[in-house]
Amino acid sequence: MTATGTRLYRLGEFHRFEAQGARFLYLVPAGAIFAVDEAVAKLIDCLSSGEASHEQLIEDLIARGVAGLEAEDLIAEMFHSGVIASDESRRDEPQVLPDDFPVQTLVMNLTNQCNLSCQYCYEFGADKLATPEGKPKFMDLETAKASVDFLFSQSGDRRAVHITFFGGETLMNFPLLKEVVAYAGGRAAGEGRNIDFSLTTNATLLTPAIIEFLSANRVGVTVSMDGPKEMHDHLRVFSNGRGSYDIIAPKVRALIQNHRTRPITARVTLTAGVSDVIRIFRHLKNDLGFHEVGFAPVTTSPNQLYAIGQQGMNSVLEQFHTLAQEYLEYALRGESHGFSNVSDTLAELYQGVNKSHPCGAGLGLLGVGPSGDIAPCHRFVDSDAHSMGHISTGIDRKKQADFLSRGHIDSKYDCHTCWARPLCAGGCHHEAYVRYGDTGHPNLHYCDWIRDWTNTCLEVYAAIAARNPEFLQQFAERKALQ
Amino acid sequence: MKHMHPLNRKAARIDNYVSSQTDDVVALQDHPSGPPRPHVPMGCALMFSPGWEVDASGGTAGLCQPVERDIYDCFVTCYWPAQVPDHINNAPDWAMKCATATKDWRNLDIVFP
Numbered sequence: 001m002t003a004t005g006t007r008l009y010r011l012g013e014f015h016r017f018e019a020q021g022a023r024f025l026y027l028v029p030a031g032a033i034f035a036v037d038e039a040v041a042k043l044i045d046c047l048s049s050g051e052a053s054h055e056q057l058i059e060d061l062i063a064r065g066v067a068g069l070e071a072e073d074l075i076a077e078m079f080h081s082g083v084i085a086s087d088e089s090r091r092d093e094p095q096v097l098p099d100d101f102p103v104q105t106l107v108m109n110l111t112n113q114c115n116l117s118c119q120y121c122y123e124f125g126a127d128k129l130a131t132p133e134g135k136p137k138f139m140d141l142e143t144a145k146a147s148v149d150f151l152f153s154q155s156g157d158r159r160a161v162h163i164t165f166f167g168g169e170t171l172m173n174f175p176l177l178k179e180v181v182a183y184a185g186g187r188a189a190g191e192g193r194n195i196d197f198s199l200t201t202n203a204t205l206l207t208p209a210i211i212e213f214l215s216a217n218r219v220g221v222t223v224s225m226d227g228p229k230e231m232h233d234h235l236r237v238f239s240n241g242r243g244s245y246d247i248i249a250p251k252v253r254a255l256i257q258n259h260r261t262r263p264i265t266a267r268v269t270l271t272a273g274v275s276d277v278i279r280i281f282r283h284l285k286n287d288l289g290f291h292e293v294g295f296a297p298v299t300t301s302p303n304q305l306y307a308i309g310q311q312g313m314n315s316v317l318e319q320f321h322t323l324a325q326e327y328l329e330y331a332l333r334g335e336s337h338g339f340s341n342v343s344d345t346l347a348e349l350y351q352g353v354n355k356s357h358p359c360g361a362g363l364g365l366l367g368v369g370p371s372g373d374i375a376p377c378h379r380f381v382d383s384d385a386h387s388m389g390h391i392s393t394g395i396d397r398k399k400q401a402d403f404l405s406r407g408h409i410d411s412k413y414d415c416h417t418c419w420a421r422p423l424c425a426g427g428c429h430h431e432a433y434v435r436y437g438d439t440g441h442p443n444l445h446y447c448d449w450i451r452d453w454t455n456t457c458l459e460v461y462a463a464i465a466a467r468n469p470e471f472l473q474q475f476a477e478r479k480a481l482q
Numbered sequence: 483m484k485h486m487h488p489l490n491r492k493a494a495r496i497d498n499y500v501s502s503q504t505d506d507v508v509a510l511q512d513h514p515s516g517p518p519r520p521h522v523p524m525g526c527a528l529m530f531s532p533g534w535e536v537d538a539s540g541g542t543a544g545l546c547q548p549v550e551r552d553i554y555d556c557f558v559t560c561y562w563p564a565q566v567p568d569h570i571n572n573a574p575d576w577a578m579k580c581a582t583a584t585k586d587w588r589n590l591d592i593v594f595p
Contacts, residue, residue: 024489025486026495027492032493032496033489033490033492033496034487034489034493035486036485036487037485037486040485073484074485076504077484077485077500077504078485078488080495080500080503081498083486205486342584351490351491351492352490352491354492356546461489
């Protein structure tokens with residue numbers, strides 16, 4: 001061990017932010033959030049202009065009004081927590097992924113057919129990766145059962161597994177969905193494990209009987225919906241160009257009214273013509289009654305007319321700020337607000353995640369297409385270039401290793417100096433492929449946006465932690481452990 | 483930690499780690515983070531110069547003499563055989579800087595024969 005006297009200190013890696021007039025640090029890459037006092041701020045000031053020896057640092061701190069003994073304690077605390085570092089500080093070694101990572105979630109694309117023709121669709125639109133020619137359009141029961149068996153056999157000793165139904169339009173193959181729920185539910189019960197189901201739908205095919213089934217079986221429902229009529233109908237249209245709002249609005253109301261076992265979520269795709277976030281939120285939350293509303297900008301190459309430009313993204317961010325502030329006011333009163341972009345981020349901040357990959361794709365989550373082809377996630381389903389094995393032969397470990405090593409944060413050099421990387425880890429693999437032609441390319445077009453949004457969520461988190469910490473308890477359960 | 487208050491799970495883990503690196507040595511019965519416990523001087527065996535014994539609660543703070551007192555039972559009087567330097571021939575000055583064992587024990591250094 002080196003004596004403290006010979007250490008040369010420098011600043012460690014962290015993001016400083018303030019909320020409610022108090023100071024906070026977000027340590028990187030740990031993902032730890034601390035409230036800090038004035039002495040810490042003084043220490044950071046001392047090292048802001050460069051390195052300093054132990055003695056020099058003590059002198060500087062005393063000059064700034066910190067007592068000598070206190071300064072020693074302060075330096076020790078900051079050194080061991082990583083706020084300041086020296087050459088002897090432990091470097092983070094790249095973490096090797098376990099050979100056999102247990103699957104937790106299987107996204108089953110029950111069909112690649114859809115009754116809408118949304119222009120921006122990543123499955124059918126201009127930027128599509130899917131190569132469905134010659135492949136089955138609907139998953140059959142045999143493939144579905146094999147997929148469920150695959151999930152159970154590949155999930156190791158996980159107590160809980162999850163199946164998400166996807167499409168195409170998921171409900172175009174509702175009969176199969178029912179069979180899968182029964183079959184997978186039976187297998188889970190037989191093995192004493194928990195399973196839960198969710199689905200994403202455009203809501204056009206919802207009927208009272210389907211709603212009753214989804215409620216009775218606790219199937220979580222996310223509805224793809226872009227806001228009030230004129231916005232929703234801008235791109236979410238049938239093949240004849242007619243908007244789908246009038247068809248789905250009454251069905252969505254019925255769904256929210258009659259499906260009482262799980263929260264119902266709306267998932268909004270923001271495009272050039274549809275970016276009035278606050279109005280969309282008010283409509284979906286207040287007029288229609290969704291429990292949660294989440295937003296994501298459309299995934300697209302930048303030259304599409306519906307792509308949101310920089311200006312559009314700035315306006316979106318500004319409106320996100322307004323809703324985040326509103327979320328905070330609700331949280332301080334202990335009430336649920338429903339803006340899921342905030343709650344999803346708070347959940348990750350609560351745990352202090354430090355991601356090796358932006359999401360579980362290809363790791364704990366896999367997609368399976370109607371043909372039984374395995375893909376990293378539902379967005380790559382039916383794309384020959386991204387196939388990662390077949391349900392009958394298992395995961396192609398070589399392709400999986402290639403996908404995961406590309407997507408690993410260690411191979412994204414642009415991210416290595418970014419303080420937001422514990423949460424972002426370079427962003428969506430699919431988005432990266434559409435933009436840059438490489439699933440492992442960091443999504444550089446979003447960096448400023450992500451950092452600003454992460455900072456906003458940190459401020460909200462810190463304010464809640466200071467004034468109503470009980471609210472954060474709802475994030476205590478890790479999804480993976482449920 | 484004195485200057486940083488942990489607000490999430492990862493911060494709590496770092497807090498524990500830093501405490502393990504920076505906290506001073508404490509007697510077994512002292513629980514810096516727990517509630518204070520009564521010191522009951524019971525169960526100490528008076529026929530020994532107290533040292534290796536523990537008190538009624540399993541700690542050493544309730545003994546009728548401080549454990550550090552035992553150093554001299556080993557060092558000078560050789561009352562109890564222990565791994566301490568030999569004051570007769572090799573390390574006569576070992577305890578020169580340690581007038582009061584309970585306060586000055588940090589000054590006792592390792593001796594390399």
